[in-house]
Amino acid sequence: MKRGWKNIATWVGAAIVGVAAFAALFAPLLVPHDPFLQDLGKRLLVPFWMEGSDPQHLLGTDQLGRDYLARLIYGCRISMMIGVTVTIVSGAIGITMGVLGGFLGGRVDDVVLFAITTRLSLPVVLVALAVVGLLGSSMTILMITLGLLLWERFAVVARSTTMQVRNLDFVAAAWCAGCSRWRILAGEVLPNIASHLVVVATLEIALAILLEAALSFLGLGVPPPLPSWGLMIAEAKDYMFFSPWVIMIPGVCLFVLVLGINLLGDGLRDAFGARTDP
Amino acid sequence: MLRFFIRRLVVALLVAATVMTLAFIMTRLSGDLATSIAGPSATQEDIEAVRKAYGLDRPVITQFFDWVGRATMGDLGDSFFFKRRVTELIGERMPVTLTLGLTGLVIALVISLPLGILAAVKENTALDRAVQIVALLGQAMPSFWLGLLLMIVFGLKLGWLPISGTDSWESFIMPGVVLAFSAVPALTRLTRAGMIQAMGSDYIRTARAKGLSRASILLKHALRNAAIPVVAIAAVQLGFMLGGSIVIEQVFALHGVGFLGWESIAKNDFPVVQAVVLVLAVIYVGLTMLADMLNAVLDPRLRGA
Amino acid sequence: MSALLEVEKLEVGFGRTAAVRGTSFTVERGETHCLVGESGCGKSVTALAVMNLLARNGVRRAARLAFQGEDLQKLNDAGMSRLRGNAMAMIFQEPMTSLNPTYTIGSQMTEVMRRHKGASQRAATDRAADLLARVGITAPGLRLGQFPHQLSGGLRQRVMIAMALMCDPQLLIADEPTTALDVTVQAQILRLLATLQRDLGLGLLLITHDLGIVARVATRVSVMYAGEVVESAPTAGLFANPRHPYTQGLLRCVPVPGKIRRDEPLGSIPGTVPRVGPDFEGCAFRDRCDFADDTCSHAVPRRFAAPTHDFLCRLPA
Numbered sequence: 090m091k092r093g094w095k096n097i098a099t100w101v102g103a104a105i106v107g108v109a110a111f112a113a114l115f116a117p118l119l120v121p122h123d124p125f126l127q128d129l130g131k132r133l134l135v136p137f138w139m140e141g142s143d144p145q146h147l148l149g150t151d152q153l154g155r156d157y158l159a160r161l162i163y164g165c166r167i168s169m170m171i172g173v174t175v176t177i178v179s180g181a182i183g184i185t186m187g188v189l190g191g192f193l194g195g196r197v198d199d200v201v202l203f204a205i206t207t208r209l210s211l212p213v214v215l216v217a218l219a220v221v222g223l224l225g226s227s228m229t230i231l232m233i234t235l236g237l238l239l240w241e242r243f244a245v246v247a248r249s250t251t252m253q254v255r256n257l258d259f260v261a262a263a264w265c266a267g268c269s270r271w272r273i274l275a276g277e278v279l280p281n282i283a284s285h286l287v288v289v290a291t292l293e294i295a296l297a298i299l300l301e302a303a304l305s306f307l308g309l310g311v312p313p314p315l316p317s318w319g320l321m322i323a324e325a326k327d328y329m330f331f332s333p334w335v336i337m338i339p340g341v342c343l344f345v346l347v348l349g350i351n352l353l354g355d356g357l358r359d360a361f362g363a364r365t366d367p
Numbered sequence: 368m369l370r371f372f373i374r375r376l377v378v379a380l381l382v383a384a385t386v387m388t389l390a391f392i393m394t395r396l397s398g399d400l401a402t403s404i405a406g407p408s409a410t411q412e413d414i415e416a417v418r419k420a421y422g423l424d425r426p427v428i429t430q431f432f433d434w435v436g437r438a439t440m441g442d443l444g445d446s447f448f449f450k451r452r453v454t455e456l457i458g459e460r461m462p463v464t465l466t467l468g469l470t471g472l473v474i475a476l477v478i479s480l481p482l483g484i485l486a487a488v489k490e491n492t493a494l495d496r497a498v499q500i501v502a503l504l505g506q507a508m509p510s511f512w513l514g515l516l517l518m519i520v521f522g523l524k525l526g527w528l529p530i531s532g533t534d535s536w537e538s539f540i541m542p543g544v545v546l547a548f549s550a551v552p553a554l555t556r557l558t559r560a561g562m563i564q565a566m567g568s569d570y571i572r573t574a575r576a577k578g579l580s581r582a583s584i585l586l587k588h589a590l591r592n593a594a595i596p597v598v599a600i601a602a603v604q605l606g607f608m609l610g611g612s613i614v615i616e617q618v619f620a621l622h623g624v625g626f627l628g629w630e631s632i633a634k635n636d637f638p639v640v641q642a643v644v645l646v647l648a649v650i651y652v653g654l655t656m657l658a659d660m661l662n663a664v665l666d667p668r669l670r671g672a
Numbered sequence: 673m674s675a676l677l678e679v680e681k682l683e684v685g686f687g688r689t690a691a692v693r694g695t696s697f698t699v700e701r702g703e704t705h706c707l708v709g710e711s712g713c714g715k716s717v718t719a720l721a722v723m724n725l726l727a728r729n730g731v732r733r734a735a736r737l738a739f740q741g742e743d744l745q746k747l748n749d750a751g752m753s754r755l756r757g758n759a760m761a762m763i764f765q766e767p768m769t770s771l772n773p774t775y776t777i778g779s780q781m782t783e784v785m786r787r788h789k790g791a792s793q794r795a796a797t798d799r800a801a802d803l804l805a806r807v808g809i810t811a812p813g814l815r816l817g818q819f820p821h822q823l824s825g826g827l828r829q830r831v832m833i834a835m836a837l838m839c840d841p842q843l844l845i846a847d848e849p850t851t852a853l854d855v856t857v858q859a860q861i862l863r864l865l866a867t868l869q870r871d872l873g874l875g876l877l878l879i880t881h882d883l884g885i886v887a888r889v890a891t892r893v894s895v896m897y898a899g900e901v902v903e904s905a906p907t908a909g910l911f912a913n914p915r916h917p918y919t920q921g922l923l924r925c926v927p928v929p930g931k932i933r934r935d936e937p938l939g940s941i942p943g944t945v946p947r948v949g950p951d952f953e954g955c956a957f958r959d960r961c962d963f964a965d966d967t968c969s970h971a972v973p974r975r976f977a978a979p980t981h982d983f984l985c986r987l988p989a
């Protein structure tokens with residue numbers, strides 16, 4: 090029975106991620122209006138399930154008259170883009186460090202562990218805010234900063250799985266057969282740790298999306314007028330007591346997307362039998 | 368035992384030193400700090416004046432060693448904006464952040480421990496699955512959004528709790544709950560896994576063979592073993608909470624250390640920013656050492672007897 | 673007077689597997705009854721079933737399961753827990769993991785007595801110290817304050833025995849108590865059990881796979897194979913006149929110094945224990961038996977070689 094539930098949950102997660110990816114890829118084709126077009130005469134229109142809604146703007150408009158649905162879809166694109174890019178960057182850093190530390194051991198490993206400990210002690214949100222605050226808010230800076238800050242899970246899992254694999258018999262056999270270190274690394278170690286890392290990657294995408302939303306919420310994330318869901322929530326904060334849907338909708342989208350990614354990640358973890366905790 | 372702690376202490380000090388360096392580098396990233404501080408409408412003269420006033424005309428290396436030297440003595444400099452000693456500022460705001468963090472931790476434990484035990488006892492039943500779903504939901508919830516939602520429901524609609532400020536202990540409930548949400552998934556899973564493992568162990572079979580009561584077996588024998596890693600992780604989670612409290616403090620207008628960091632970033636008050644990053648990092652490192660000590664205290668096998 | 677423990681046609685299943693397919697035996701006061709057989713024959717499961725300590729998916733059924741005349745099947749878990757550790761005690765095979773690592777020896781011992789006899793901490797501690805001395809542990813006061821990881825395997829097993837005796841049990845079930853210990857320690861523990869059993873008049877149900885142990889301590893033996901008791905007899909009778917082919921095979925396997933010849937192979941029973949489902953018919957040993965024929969696939973009768981010696985085989989003597 091548990092299997093069955095897990096299966097449904099995974100498929101739900103996959104479906105959510107699929108929809109988000111689709112929306113992200115085809116955003117320009119899907120939006121009914123230009124998400125940046127302001128129309129001050131049509132501010133704060135209500136969504137279709139409430140009275141007095143405008144059929145032209147299915148989910149209403151925000152405080153500057155911009156179509157909400159359009160901004161939502163573009164927001165999805167931004168979230169997904171940031172999530173994936175940050176994960177690629179942090180993955181590259183973390184996996185390299187973890188594999189080197191786990192495979193070579195000794196001093197190298199000591200350094201890697203020290204780096205992980207140091208990174209864990211940093212208050213990530215604060216550091217990210219400070220960097221963006223000082224260097225200015227732009228997508229590139231944001232993605233690089235987050236990429237440089239979110240690699241620790243990759244490093245930890247890559248390291249522990251590499252250490253496990255390194256001790257297995259077939260690696261010893263390859264060694265005895267005269268394979269060079271790098272061949273063993275590429276041929277034996279990497280393929281065996283890949284599944285664990287894929288699981289970590291999905292969870293990291295979710296984390297990156299949440300972090301970006303928090304930064305944008307605080308005003309030091311995605312630069313306006315780009316529509317980030319976090320930014321939309323921040324902008325709507327002033328109206329939240331009168332027009333609660335303005336913060337509800339992007340919040341629900343965030344929540345559902347992150348939940349979907351987590352469900353997919355959990356499902357992948359069960360499918361691969363992977364461990365994400367060392 | 369002692370050697371182990373000395374080693375950990377050395378690592379902790381190295382980490383602190385590295386963070387000190389990183390914090391320094393971080394605030395100097397934009398190149399010319401004087402320009403940022405002086406503002407967009409400043410003249411060249413103004414910028415030079417600022418540079419002199421805050422010692423930014425000295426070589427970077429000098430500034431760095433000055434910072435390191437003073438920080439190790441506990442002198443974290445002066446705030447540009449508040450015109451006060453940074454140590455004072457942080458000292459003032461720290462109680463708020465600590466209260467928030469501890470409230471969050473207590474709430475998290477109060478939720479996670481019973482849920483984890485319940486899920487373990489009813490392993491593989493609907494109840495277990497429900498608990499796992501709750502954990503999943505908690506993981507996906509954006510904290511700032513949850514904070515706003517709670518504000519709307521409990522602050523506005525129901526009027527039960529204050530939505531900002533730190534007038535009474537009640538102001539910490541909603542922020543504490545939001546903070547707890549970030550730790551509940553991990554702690555619940557850990558408790559559940561630990562309990563399942565404990566309950567399947569040989570010493571529990573012995574306890575049953577001794578005819579002890581269900582409550583005693585569960586809470587006295589199993590939990591005592593399962594709780595060891597949970598307590599250690601809880602200390603670390605507190606560290607994360609304290610480091611990440613900035614968002615919650617902003618949402619609920621709690622004037623803690625995180626909020627101070629946030630204000631200072633907005634005002635380019637880099638001594639404060641540097642200092643806050645360092646202080647939070649040091650607290651985290653301290654908490655991980657505490658976690659190790661707790662492990663040793665709670666697990667007789669580690670006491671080196 | 674009824675026997676201390678009466679087990680009649682006990683069956684235990686875990687899902688599709690029938691671990692125990694009808695064992696019957698009794699344990700009298702002052703008697704050491706050995707349940708012997710190879711791994712997987714169901715002897716440990718039998719013991720656990722008697723104490724109702726089976727895993728979650730275990731189902732037990734018996735024609736009769738009585739302790740001191742009281743029907744154990746009528747008791748719920750609360751009722752059983754009043755007997756466990758009290759009038760019925762059990763010790764296990766793995767002393768290294770059978771004690772809780774986070775509590776002292778003393779607290780683990782005293783809690784049994786406080787639970788069942790409502791004793792004070794003082795009284796319980798005194799008794800614990802007494803028993804530790806009784807099982808041959810020196811400096812009992814010191815040991816009471818120590819943690820399990822500070823004791824060796826042999827010491828831990830002695831502690832387990834002492835702990836089992838805290839509430840003056842009538843029946844002690846020992847599931848392979850010496851298997852995990854060094855050979856020299858094994859002998860000590862067995863001697864200890866025999867002495868205690870004699871001094872306290874306990875009924876001892878000893879589970880083992882070692883015929884050597886059986887020969888040394890058992891009053892009565894029940895040989896188990898594939899979930900059934902295939903032969904049951906007083907020890908001397910079993911060794912002198914084994915009737916079941918499995919028992920005969922087992923005895924042949926034990927090399928006796930002086931009686932084996934250098935160029936002869938050691939005895940063994942070819943084949944392996946079969947996996948039996950609940951609807952298995954006939955003799956489970958037939959595939960490995962030298963004397964089996966077609967009639968062995970039908971229900972096997974229980975025959976008697978002597979009033980107290982029965983065995984489960986259809987073949988003529």
